[in-house]
Amino acid sequence: MSLGPLRPSPLVEQATEHLREQIVGGAWPVGTKLPGETTLAASLGVGRSTVREALRALAGAGLVRARQGAGVFVIAAEPDEDWTTQLRRAAVTDVYEVRIGIEVEAARLAARRRTDEDLAGLTAALAGRRAAADAGDAAFVDADIALHAAVVATAHNPVLSALFTEFVPTLRRGLIDMLALLDLRSGDPNHGDDGHASLVDAVVRGDGDAAGRTLREELEQTLARLASL
Template sequence: MSLGALRPSPLVEQATDRLREQITGGEWAVGTKLPGETALAKSLGVGRSTVREALRALAGAGLVQARQGSGVFVIATKPKEDWSTQLRRAAITDVYEVRMLVEVEAAQLAAQRRTDDDIAALHRALTRRRDAANAGDAEFVAADIALHEGVVAAAHNPVLTDLFTEFVPVLQQRLLDLVELLSLRSDNPNHGDEGHSAMVTAIAEGDAEAAGHALRDELKQTLALLHSL
């Protein structure tokens, strides 16, 4: 089957897209062995190294699998969803449950590992959150997230930091939805200040148990409201 020669650069992306179209379009069913690199390269009008990179990308998407000594086989006709996509599709209660697991641990680690610079940054972030109480929901939510980012940063765990970074875009939108859905700031524009203040104090004092407890209580209250809807 001729796939049609590709235009110059970016060849890997084009090759990946063309092969993905063949797989998702049903040209190659699950269990089918793909043509060899040489044959694919000839059909696409590219080099074998380009084909190799394209197949690696398709393997990462969960569409193909290389089997030692046998070749490359189609294992799915729909790409698997990445973490960011799953988060965007998740229910707000699910997001909050995972958030609790991640951030409570981060707060406890932050209390054990925080530096003087971390403490100063957390106090500045808490002040910004309080100042944002007089602003709109979007600015207040942004300041709230910035404080939580500071807590995660103070844990000094790069994997945890990367995980929370993936969380932030979805979390920001979910928090905006949450503020509107529950009218959290209607009675108190600086909603949650007491709990956040207790958390920052506990981290500054190196009290891991109190830091985790303060954040867990804060998130549990919101989660309970969500489950009651």
């Protein structure tokens, strides 16, 4: 089977993509042993080292696996999706359910671990959300997310912060759509201010139970609205 010559550069990326296309397209079904490095290199018009790097990339994507002394075999017809890709394709309601678990625990931790600097940041974030009441839906959502991010940051757990950051693009799109479709801000431009003020107050007071409870109620109400769309 001839795969066709490649353009000069970047060779590894091109070789990886060509081989990926053959596997995903069914030219090499699951269980098939790939041609040797020398054969692949000749078909692609590259060196064996380029083929070797391409095969490593395919192995990292979960498509192939090398067997000692036997060769490289196809083990999947579709590449593994990384976390970011999965989130991008996920329904916003699915993401929101996970968000609730993460943020509620973050709020409890925030109430215990808050510093004076954290409290100043939370106060500023709440003020920013209120100021955004006069802005459009996108700006208001950005200010809302910034307040939630400040609560998560106050937990001082980098894993929680990293997870929340991954959720933000999907959350942002879902929340903007929700505000537009349900017209939630027409009668109340600062929609949800009381709940967010109560959340900040609970963290400031160091009441983790109240912080977690307040945030859960607010997020579950939003989840119900998203599910209704």
